[in-house]
Amino acid sequence: MQSGELFNSETIFTDVLLPVPIPQAFTYRAPRHLSEQVQVGSRVIVPFGKNRVLTGIISKIHGTPPEKYKAKYIAELMDDEPVVTPEQLWLFQWVADYYMCHPGEVMNMALPSGMKVNSESRIQLNPDFESEELLEDFEKEILKVVEEKESLSYADLSKYLEESSVNKVIKKLIDKGAILVYEEVKERYSPKKVKKLRLAAKYANQSAALALIDELEGKTKQQEVILKFIGLLPPDKIREKNLHGLDKAFFKELSASSLKTLIKNEVLEEFEITVSRFEKYDADEMATITLTEPQQNASDQIMEAFAEQQVVLFHGITGSGKTEIYIDLIDKVLSSGSQVLLMLPEIALTTQIVSRLQKVFGDKMGVYHSKFSDNERVEVYMGVLKGNYQFVVGVRSSILLPFTNLGLVIADEEHETSYKQFDPAPRYHARDVAIMLAHRQHAKVLLGSATPSFESYWQAKNGKYGLVELHQRFGKATLPAFEVIDMKEERKAERVNKGFSQSFLEALEANIKRKEQTIIFQNRRGYAPYMNCEECNWIGQCHQCAVSLTHHMYENTLVCHYCGYKETAPKVCPVCESTKLKSVGVGTEKIEEDLQELFPEARILRMDLDTTRSKNAYQNIISEFAEGDVDILVGTQMISKGLDFDNVSLVAVFNADKMIYFPDFRAAERAFQMITQVSGRAGRKEKPGTVFIQTGGPDHSVLKYVLENDFIGFYDKEIHEREGFNYPPFSRVISITTKHIMRNVSHQAAGKLAAVLKKYLGPQRVLGPEKALVERVRNQYLFEVWVKLEKDKLNMKAVKAYIAEQITEINTEKEFKSVRFVVNVDVV
Numbered sequence: 033m034q035s036g037e038l039f040n041s042e043t044i045f046t047d048v049l050l051p052v053p054i055p056q057a058f059t060y061r062a063p064r065h066l067s068e069q070v071q072v073g074s075r076v077i078v079p080f081g082k083n084r085v086l087t088g089i090i091s092k093i094h095g096t097p098p099e100k101y102k103a104k105y106i107a108e109l110m111d112d113e114p115v116v117t118p119e120q121l122w123l124f125q126w127v128a129d130y131y132m133c134h135p136g137e138v139m140n141m142a143l144p145s146g147m148k149v150n151s152e153s154r155i156q157l158n159p160d161f162e163s164e165e166l167l168e169d170f171e172k173e174i175l176k177v178v179e180e181k182e183s184l185s186y187a188d189l190s191k192y193l194e195e196s197s198v199n200k201v202i203k204k205l206i207d208k209g210a211i212l213v214y215e216e217v218k219e220r221y222s223p224k225k226v227k228k229l230r231l232a233a234k235y236a237n238q239s240a241a242l243a244l245i246d247e248l249e250g251k252t253k254q255q256e257v258i259l260k261f262i263g264l265l266p267p268d269k270i271r272e273k274n275l276h277g278l279d280k281a282f283f284k285e286l287s288a289s290s291l292k293t294l295i296k297n298e299v300l301e302e303f304e305i306t307v308s309r310f311e312k313y314d315a316d317e318m319a320t321i322t323l324t325e326p327q328q329n330a331s332d333q334i335m336e337a338f339a340e341q342q343v344v345l346f347h348g349i350t351g352s353g354k355t356e357i358y359i360d361l362i363d364k365v366l367s368s369g370s371q372v373l374l375m376l377p378e379i380a381l382t383t384q385i386v387s388r389l390q391k392v393f394g395d396k397m398g399v400y401h402s403k404f405s406d407n408e409r410v411e412v413y414m415g416v417l418k419g420n421y422q423f424v425v426g427v428r429s430s431i432l433l434p435f436t437n438l439g440l441v442i443a444d445e446e447h448e449t450s451y452k453q454f455d456p457a458p459r460y461h462a463r464d465v466a467i468m469l470a471h472r473q474h475a476k477v478l479l480g481s482a483t484p485s486f487e488s489y490w491q492a493k494n495g496k497y498g499l500v501e502l503h504q505r506f507g508k509a510t511l512p513a514f515e516v517i518d519m520k521e522e523r524k525a526e527r528v529n530k531g532f533s534q535s536f537l538e539a540l541e542a543n544i545k546r547k548e549q550t551i552i553f554q555n556r557r558g559y560a561p562y563m564n565c566e567e568c569n570w571i572g573q574c575h576q577c578a579v580s581l582t583h584h585m586y587e588n589t590l591v592c593h594y595c596g597y598k599e600t601a602p603k604v605c606p607v608c609e610s611t612k613l614k615s616v617g618v619g620t621e622k623i624e625e626d627l628q629e630l631f632p633e634a635r636i637l638r639m640d641l642d643t644t645r646s647k648n649a650y651q652n653i654i655s656e657f658a659e660g661d662v663d664i665l666v667g668t669q670m671i672s673k674g675l676d677f678d679n680v681s682l683v684a685v686f687n688a689d690k691m692i693y694f695p696d697f698r699a700a701e702r703a704f705q706m707i708t709q710v711s712g713r714a715g716r717k718e719k720p721g722t723v724f725i726q727t728g729g730p731d732h733s734v735l736k737y738v739l740e741n742d743f744i745g746f747y748d749k750e751i752h753e754r755e756g757f758n759y760p761p762f763s764r765v766i767s768i769t770t771k772h773i774m775r776n777v778s779h780q781a782a783g784k785l786a787a788v789l790k791k792y793l794g795p796q797r798v799l800g801p802e803k804a805l806v807e808r809v810r811n812q813y814l815f816e817v818w819v820k821l822e823k824d825k826l827n828m829k830a831v832k833a834y835i836a837e838q839i840t841e842i843n844t845e846k847e848f849k850s851v852r853f854v855v856n857v858d859v860v
C-alpha cells in the first residue's frame with residue numbers, strides 16, 4: 033500500500049463513560065470524519081450491547097485499542113463544545129471511588145435527563161427486498177405506508193393498525209427481509225424559542241420610519257402595524273432597540289395578513305431567538321438587607337474563621353436569621369467573581385427561600401431541583417457551564433453541576449439526612465462531596481443548622497472546622513414555651529378525644545379564635561394507618577414486602593410504601609368476611625379528618641408526599657398558608673424545618689416516642705433535631721409561640737434537652753455513648769445489603785461476606801448478618817452486614833477494595849450468582 037498519508041494518521045480511540053453500572057469507561061473508535069472533532073467532555077451516542085444505543089461522555093482520547101474486545105465506532109458526536117468539564121470528570125471518579133460505585137452512574141446522576149438522548153425504534157423499507165410474493169395483502173399495505181412516510185416508529189405503526197402490540201407484525205416483516213429496524217436517536221431537550229420582528233435596517237431611524245408611515249397611506253392595516261411598532265420603540269433609541277426586535281406576540285390582535293405582507297415586502301424582518309425559561313427580575317424591585325448587630329457579628333466571625341479553616345459550622349438557633357447571613361456572605365463572594373452554591377435539603381424548602389433570594393440576586397441566580405421540567409434543568413446546567421449563573425440554589429444533585437470556580441458552598445440544614453442519596457447509586461452525601469469539591473477548588477464551605485449533625489459538631493470541637501454560634505432569635509422573637517403532655521395520664525383521666533389531649537384541643541380552639549395559625553407535625557415513620565379486621569385480626573399486608581399496607585382514606589386504597597403496590601381497600605375482611613374493618617394508626621390524613629370533624633369551621637391544609645406530587649403543589653400549599661387564610665397545617669417532616677411563617681403561634685408534635693425509641697443508634701439525635709426544628713416554626717416574629725408535645729414517656733432525656741434548648745448538653749451526653757460503642761463520628765459505617773428471592777440464599781451470602789470480613793478486619797468491626805428492618809421488599813429478602821471502621825486508623829481505600837473484591841468473589845460462586853450486593857458507604 034502506498035497511500036502513506038492515510039495509514040500514518042492513527043486511529044483515534046475514545047474512552048466513553050456510559051450511564052450503566054460497569055466499572056470502567058468503554059473504548060470506542062472515532063470514525064475518520066470525527067477524529068478531529070472529538071473532545072474530552074463531549075457527548076457521544078454509541079452502540080452498546082445487542083440493540084441499545086446510549087449517550088456517553090468522552091473521558092479520554094488516545095491511540096490504544098482495547099485489549100479484550102474489538103472497539104465499535106462512535107455513532108454520533110453530539111457536541112461541538114464539551115458539556116462536562118474536566119473538574120466534573122475528576123469528581124465523578126472521586127465519588128465512584130469513595131462511595132463504591134461506578135463513574136458512569138455518577139455521570140448519569142449529574143446530567144439532567146434532557147441532555148441524554150432517548151432511542152426509539154423505527155422501521156424503514158429494506159432497499160434490497162425483492163420478494164413481494166412472500167407478503168400477505170395487509171403486509172403490502174403496511175409497506176406502502178412505510179414507503180410514503182419513509183420511516184415509522186413503532187408507535188406510529190400501532191396507531192395505523194389500531195393495535196397496541198405491533199411487535200409480531202414487525203418481526204414477520206423483518207424475517208421476510210422486507211423492512212429494517214433502526215434506532216432513531218433524538219435529543220430530548222428543546223430550547224424555548226420566541227418569534228421576533230424588527231424593521232428592516234433602512235427604516236430603523238426616526239425620519240425613515242415617519243416616511244414609511246406616509247408611504248403606507250391608504251393601506252390602513254399595514255400602517256396600523258407600523259404605528260404600533262414604532263410606538264413601542266423609544267424615539268431616541270430606535271436603532272438599538274429595533275435590533276433586538278419586538279415579540280411577534282405583541283401584534284397578534286392586528287391583521288395577520290398585513291403582517292405577512294410587510295414581512296414579504298421586506299419592511300419587517302421575522303427572526304427567532306432562544307430565550308430562558310425563567311422569569312426575569314427587575315433591578316428596581318431588588319431588596320437589600322441590613323443585618324442586626326448579633327447577625328453582623330456572626331457574619332464577621334464566619335469570615336474570620338474562613339481565614340483559618342476551609343469549613344465552618346454555623347450553629348444558629350431557629351429563627352436567628354441564618355438565611356440573611358447567607359445572603360450577606362453570598363453577596364461578598366459573588367462580587368469577588370467566584371461561583372456560589374447554596375444547597376437545601378428539600379424541595380419544600382426552596383419555595384420560600386428562593387423567593388427571598390430572588391429579590392436580592394435576581395436572574396444571576398439559577399434554581400435546580402427535580403420538580404423542574406427536564407428543559408428547565410438543562411437550561412440551568414448549561415447556564416452554569418457558560419457562566420450565566422454565578423449563583424445556584426439547589427438540592428442534593430446540584431453539587432454535580434459544572435462548577436469550575438467555586439468560592440463558597442453553603443449547606444443549609446446540614447444535619448438533614450436527605451443530603452444522602454439512598455437509592456440508586458451513587459449513594460453519595462452531598463454535604464461531604466461539597467467539602468471534597470470545595471477543597472479542590474479552594475472554596476470555603478459553610479454548614480448551617482440550628483441542630484448540627486454530631487459528625488459536624490465533633491469536627492468543629494476537634495478544631496477541624498471553624499465554629500460560629502448565634503443563640504438569639506431575630507428581632508424581638510423568642511423561643512417558644514413547651515407543654516409536655518403525658519398521654520398515659522391523660523388517658524387515665526379520660527381527657528383524650530380522637531387521640532388529642534383535651535389541653536391541646538383547648539389551645540387549638542383558642543388559637544383559631546385569635547386567627548393565629550397552628551402547625552401539626554406527624555412523623556410518618558411507623559405511624560402510617562393500616563387496615564385491621566376487628567373479628568379475626570387480619571391486617572392488610574403487601575404480598576411482595578414484609579410491611580403492612582398503608583390505608584389512604586381519601587382514595588380508599590391500600591398502598592405499599594416500599595414497592596408502590598396498590599389495591600382498593602376491601603369492604604369486608606378478605607379472610608372472615610366480617611364488615612368490622614377499621615383503620616388503625618394515625619397518619620397525617622387521619623389527623624386532618626379528625627380535626628375537621630372537631631372543628632368543622634377550621635380551614636386545614638395537609639402537606640405530605642401525597643399532596644405534593646404535582647409540580648407546583650409545594651408552592652401552592654406554602655403560599656396559601658402564608659397568606660393566612662388557613663388555620664391549621666398538618667404535615668410530615670416536610671414541614672418540620674426551614675419554613676418561615678409570621679403568624680404561627682402553636683405547634684404540636686404527636687407520637688414523639690416513635691422517633692425516640694426507633695431501633696437505630698442515631699434515633700436520639702434525630703428525635704432531638706426533629707422536635708427542635710418543628711418547634712422552631714412557632715413564634716418567629718412578634719407573637720410568642722407554644723409547642724405541645726404529646727408523649728407516652730415525658731421523662732425521656734431527649735425531651736429534657738429539647739425543652740431546655742440545650743444542644744450542647746445533649747451532644748456531650750450522647751457523644752460518650754457513641755464513643756463507647758465506636759459509632760460515628762468515631763467510625764465510618766459501611767453497610768452491605770444482600771438481596772435475593774430465597775431467604776436462605778440471601779442470608780448465606782451475607783453470612784459468608786461477614787465471615788471473611790471478620791477474619792480480615794477483626795470480629796469487633798463487623799456486625800451481622802442481620803435481617804433488614806423491613807425484611808422483604810419486592811419479593812427479595814434483605815440481610816445486612818455492617819462494617820465499623822475507626823477514623824484515621826485504617827487504610828480506607830484498601831478496606832473498600834477488599835470488600836469489593838470479596839463481593840465479586842462471592843458473586844462468582846454458583847449458588848450466589850444472582851445475589852445482589854448493595855454497598856452504602858457512610859450510612860446515615
Ligand SMILES: Nc1ncnc2c1ncn2[C@@H]1O[C@H](COP(=O)(O)OP(=O)(O)OP(=O)(O)O)[C@@H](O)[C@H]1O
Nearest residue numbers: 322323324350351352353354355356482506674676
Ligand atoms: N436582618 C434582618 N432583617 C429583616 N428580617 C430579618 C433579618 N434577619 C432575619 N429576619 C427575618 O426573621 C425570620 C427568620 O429568619 P430565617 O428564616 O433566616 O431564620 P433561620 O435562622 O434560617 O431559621 P431556621 O433555622 O428556623 O430555618 C425571617 O422572616 C427573616 O426574614
Ligand SMILES: [Zn+2]
Nearest residue numbers: 574577592595
Ligand atoms: Zn410492597
